[in-house]
Amino acid sequence: MMSSTQIRMTNDFTQYVKILGRGKKGARSLTAEEAEHAMNLMLSGQVAPEQSGAFWMLIRIREETVEETVGFTKAARDYLSKKEPLKAKVDLDWPAYAGKRNELPWFLLAAIALANTGVNIVMHGHTFDGENRIYVEYVIQQLGLAVCHSRTQLKQELIDRHFAYIPLADIDASLGSMMDLKYVLGLRSPVNTVVRMMNPFSAAHSVHGVFHRGYDQLHLSACEQLGDESVLVFRGGNGEAEVNPERDVALGKWQNNVASWSDWPKAEKEHKRLKDNLDLSRLTDHWCGNQLDQFGEQAVRQTIASVAGLLYGVTSHEDCLVLVDDIWSKRDRAYFDHIL
Known part of the structure; x- marks a missing residue:
């Protein structure tokens, strides 16, 4: 059984699964800001495996948009920038x-x-x-x-x-x-x-x-x-x-x-x-x-x-x-x- 903290963490992400999966008339793509937040939650370990699987496949069905790509990439770059620096120039x-x-x-x-x-x-x-x-x-x-x-x-x-x-x-x-x-x-x-x-x-x-x-x-x-x-x-x-x-x-x-x-x-x-x-x-x-x-x-x-x-x-x-x-x-x- 998940703790209350774990439930709250996964509930933060639930909104994005709902946005993507509300059916033909109710579903929509994510804004760049939403995509960035969703990716941040996944990279920080705040998302259950079932949620991330559903999330990616809902997008996979219709393919990612430019705005979603921008948001995901921003989050990944920001996340990686906090790691140990390479200290070498890459061309x-x-x-x-x-x-x-x-x-x-x-x-x-x-x-x-x-x-x-x-x-x-x-x-x-x-x-x-x-x-x-x-x-x-x-x-x-x-x-x-x-x-x-x-x-x-x-x-x-x-x-x-x-x-x-x-x-x-x-x-x-x-x-x-x-x-x-x-x-x-x-x-x-x-x-x-x-x-x-x-x-x-x-x-x-x-x-x-x-x-x-x-x-x-x-x-x-x-x-x-x-x-x-x-x-x-x-x-x-x-x-x-x-x-x-x-x-x-x-x-x-x-x-x-x-x-x-x-x-x-x-x-x-x-x-x-x-x-x-x-x-x-x-x-x-x-x-x-x-x-x-x-x-x-x-x-x-x-x-x-x-x-x-x-x-x-x-x-x-x-x-x-x-x-x-x-x-x-x-x-x-x-x-x-x-x-x-």
Whole structure:
């Protein structure tokens, strides 16, 4: 039986479940302020598991609004700002939560190539066991790179390599538990949007990969309301921030208080994806120059181009590709030698 204090705490949250679940005529979406308060209650442990599950699924049915996304993200950022500071400058925040289904995570090579030029990049993600996906954390482990479990370790990796990966649960256990509700509910929740938006270490730039149509516009609109500094968002390969070279891509950018969209044509006219060959040696061989991967070459090249355009304020696709050639030529080809 719950104590009177616990009942009062959960009753504070009940109002939001009621707002969302009153039926077709009575239900409405939350304001940004309501969403922020609701998220604060969840992050502070004042919500029963049944309540949070109902809350997220009621929103999941109709999908989150811009105002709700803004409120959730504000609460998450404020909550994370009270944690131990990283004490290191982060140039680029790179959420990686989707996993790849039918190709390798070529975006990892794109991130490391940028890091090799001195760009401080923090990548963060979450792994769901039992899903037919390749999560970047698994690949990072297999390639012998560090998985950071503390802010101290994260800072040191940035000093040593300019690239660091940290799991969501090590950023915050509560957010990790919210993501793991998928095991119980069977569906993704709007938490997937929050962790892409939250920029936990206050990087100057952020790149968001999304999967579902319309989420790119939602992210960009939320970034505008949040007053973010510099964000790139696009529908990437399997929902990761990776340009699929076999499809046209629309890049949304929020920078200098201006929203803009660029349409890049597909770089590969033929189908070169190797969904039946997910050997990680394809990544290392391509990186070292031992073997040119036809799909990987363009996936990496176009992804670097999109992010470099954000970092250096370049808008032309052609000019971004010029940047790529310089960035790729400066990569440390011996980066993965320890595993060969």
